[in-house]
Amino acid sequence: MIRVHHLETSRSTRLIWTLEELELTYELVEYTRHPKTRRAPLSAKSLHPLGRFPMLEIDGQILAESGAILTYLVEREGKLGPIDGSAVDYTYWMHYAEGSAMLPLLVKLLTSGVRGARLPFFIKPTAKTIANTIDENFTDGELQAHFGWIEQALEGKTYFAGEQFSAADIQMSYPIQASFARADVFPARPNTSAWLERVQSRTAFAIALQKGGEPIMTATPQ
Ligand SMILES: N[C@@H](CCC(=O)N[C@@H](CS)C(=O)NCC(=O)O)C(=O)O
Known part of the structure; x- marks a missing residue:
C-alpha cells in the first residue's frame, strides 16, 4: 500500500506527479499549513521527527526527503531513471x-x-x-x-x-x-x-495539480 502525506502548496505535489507518471495507485492524505506561520501541522512529527513534506508511506514504513523518495520509486519500478549515457x-x-x-x-x-x-x-x-x-x-x-x-x-x-x-x-x-x-x-x-x-x-502533471494543488506558495509568511 502506498500513501502520500501531502502538504498544501509544497514540494509534495512533485511526489504526486511522480506516482502519476509511474501509474501507481496510492492514497492521498492532505495537510494544511498554519494560516499565519504557513508551517506544517505539528501532528506531522508523529510520522517523522522532522515533520517535513513530502512523506511516502510504503509497506508500513515512512520515507522522507523528496530526492530519496523519487530515487526509491525509480529503482523500485524501473521507470523514469536515466537511459544509456545519461x-x-x-x-x-x-x-x-x-x-x-x-x-x-x-x-x-x-x-x-x-x-x-x-x-x-x-x-x-x-x-x-x-x-x-x-x-x-x-x-x-x-x-x-x-x-x-x-x-x-x-x-x-x-x-x-x-x-x-x-x-x-x-x-x-x-x-x-x-x-x-x-x-x-x-x-x-x-x-x-x-x-x-x-x-x-x-498529463501526469495536470493530474498532480488537480489532486494536490499548486506547488508554490506566492504569499510570504507573516
Ligand atoms: N529537502 C526536503 C525539504 C522538505 C521541506 O522542507 N518541505 C517543506 C514543504 S515544501 C515543509 O514540509 N515545510 C513545512 C514546515 O516548514 O513547517 C525535501 O526535499 O523533501
Whole structure:
C-alpha cells in the first residue's frame, strides 16, 4: 500500500506527479499549513521527527526527503531513471535541486518575510536594512548564478538528462517553478521557460495539480 502525506502548496505535489507518471495507485492524505506561520501541522512529527513534506508511506514504513523518495520509486519500478549515457546528468540534477538550488530561494523567502513582517515601527527600518544587506551580499547573486547555470545547462537539451523525460525533471521542477514565482530577480530565461512549458504540459502533471494543488506558495509568511 502506498500513501502520500501531502502538504498544501509544497514540494509534495512533485511526489504526486511522480506516482502519476509511474501509474501507481496510492492514497492521498492532505495537510494544511498554519494560516499565519504557513508551517506544517505539528501532528506531522508523529510520522517523522522532522515533520517535513513530502512523506511516502510504503509497506508500513515512512520515507522522507523528496530526492530519496523519487530515487526509491525509480529503482523500485524501473521507470523514469536515466537511459544509456545519461546517468551522470541524471544523478547531478537529482541531487542539485535540493542540495544547491533551493538554498538561495529559501533565503529570499525569509528576507522577503522579514521585509513584510508586522514589527514595531522602530525596529522595522533596521530589520529591512538587514534583510536587504543579506540579499545584496548573498541571495541575489546566488540566485543569478544558480538559475543562470540552469539556463546554460538546458541550452540545446530537451530534458535535464538528455532526450528522455526522467525523475530529474520532476525533481528540478520545484526550484524552477519557485524561481519563476520570483521572476523580477532574473533576466529572460528562454531555455528554462521552454523546458518548464514542456514538462508542465504532461498529463501526469495536470493530474498532480488537480489532486494536490499548486506547488508554490506566492504569499510570504507573516
Ligand atoms: N529537502 C526536503 C525539504 C522538505 C521541506 O522542507 N518541505 C517543506 C514543504 S515544501 C515543509 O514540509 N515545510 C513545512 C514546515 O516548514 O513547517 C525535501 O526535499 O523533501
